[in-house]
Amino acid sequence: MRSFEEILTIAAERKGGADKVLAGVMPYKTAGELASIPDDRWLAMMARGIFQAGISWTVVEAKWPGIEEAFAGFDVGRLSMMDDGWLDALLVDTRVIRSGAKIAAIRDNAVFIRRVNEAEGGFARKVADWPAGDFAGLLDWLTTTGSRLGGNTGAYMLRQMGKEGYLLSKDVVARLVAEGVIGGPPTSRKAMAAVQAAFDRWRTESGQSLNTISRVLAQSIG
Structure with missing residues (x-):
């Protein structure tokens, strides 16, 4: 699994600079x-x-x-x-x-x-x-306790409301697969636990938010 900085470098090379990659990060609320x-x-x-x-x-x-x-x-x-x-x-x-x-x-x-x-x-x-x-636990809670909030619906709602988090878009999933975190779309709790662990590692080593990490992963592919 590459470090966050290595993935940021990939994204920067694809998009013309790290500043362009990071410019699209959505802010989150306290x-x-x-x-x-x-x-x-x-x-x-x-x-x-x-x-x-x-x-x-x-x-x-x-x-x-x-x-x-x-x-x-x-x-x-x-x-x-x-x-x-x-x-x-x-x-x-x-x-x-x-x-x-x-x-x-x-x-x-x-x-x-x-x-x-x-x-x-x-x-x-x-x-x-x-x-x-x-x-991942918050997404699971919304999925199992709410109605029709599974997939990316709950995550999208949280992002729009300003909660720090990640969106498992096609490109983010592709990067997670490329890094060996998961084998495909994370549809099980075990796979989501692996996703959370990867984001936690990148968050700890970089000091960046889940929003930023999610953006960088997506831009390294899409």
């Missing part, structure tokens, strides 16, 4: 900043990722103001109590993407957030306090 984000914004970003899965992101972006309106601004309390009548109305509402499974998943994630708030002192606080050294 724990305090994350914890202050209201529940409706967490649910809204979950919904955006769920709606974007399998269709044009441009379509979702164009419809987003109407989606926000149709889903009551993603008010967690209201959506967690969505009855069949409201769900049926959304299925024929031209403002939204009319997928019953996706609409139901948004309702289920409202319930998910509400339950975490009630049982664990706040959804945003729990995500904010989750250590970077167990980012």
Whole structure:
């Protein structure tokens, strides 16, 4: 397994300099900043990722103001109590993407957030306090406890909200395979543990964030 600096050198040679590689790193928020984000914004970003899965992101972006309106601004309390009548109305509402499974998943994630708030002192606080050294565990929690937050949907949501982490894009996975970390897309907990261990090693030796390491790995391939 190459060092972070060696992989950064590969990326820099491909992209015309390390500064160009690092310029695209997305910033991340402090724990305090994350914890202050209201529940409706967490649910809204979950919904955006769920709606974007399998269709044009441009379509979702164009419809987003109407989606926000149709889903009551993603008010967690209201959506967690969505009855069949409201769900049926959304299925024929031209403002939204009319997928019953996706609409139901948004309702289920409202319930998910509400339950975490009630049982664990706040959804945003729990995500904010989750250590970077167990980012794989956070993704697993979202996948197994939330609805339709597996694959890169949960990771994309966290990245957009400002949580430090990595995105297992095709290019990042290709670099991890090239380094012998995994043999293919990491679909098991064992494979994700290997991914986390590799990121932890690169993070320790470089002092860089998971966001930066993820970016460098991707740019070394794509």
